Amino acid sequence: MTELLQTYWPMLVAALVVGIVIAWYVFSASRKTRVTGTSKDVLDEGAAPAQRNKALIDAAPAATPMAPADGVPPTTPAAEPVPAKAAAPASGGDELTRIKGLGPKLAGTLRDMGVTSFAQIAAWDDAEIDRVDAQLGRFQGRIRRDDWVGQAKLLASGDEAGFTGKYGNTR
Missing domain, CATH: 1.20.5 (Single alpha-helices involved in coiled-coils or other helix-helix interfaces)
Structure with a gap:
């Protein structure tokens, strides 16, 4: 050795x-941090706005109530707030919140898209479900998961017993 x-x-x-x-x-040697990029942070002076906020920046301002021409606000008393569940359906439409998984916020979103009746939802095919589902944001997938079309078919036909038997009571 x-x-x-x-x-x-x-x-x-x-x-x-x-x-x-x-x-x-x-x-x-590998523990030393080296900054080599030249990209600017959104918070840096003179940096461009973040791309994800670009749509919000470019969007038109939200509608605000118009003030009277004389500048004096009207003196009508404030109306009592109405609970969302007790709200009547909009002009001739159905109470969409009876569908399980479809709350007041989603009902408002559907009304904004022109969906106001159970018959409209009952007539949806896969393409229409995909189109509407893409506009539901964080509620995507609810249409198929909660079987809105099946529920709407029973409600549109007036089969309360069948609806209650399959989905339970929503009132």
């Missing part, structure tokens, strides 16, 4: 030096 060390000691020293250099590089 001693003869081996005497013969190959230069190689052993070189291997030890190479090992130390590699260990230094792995443990020390």
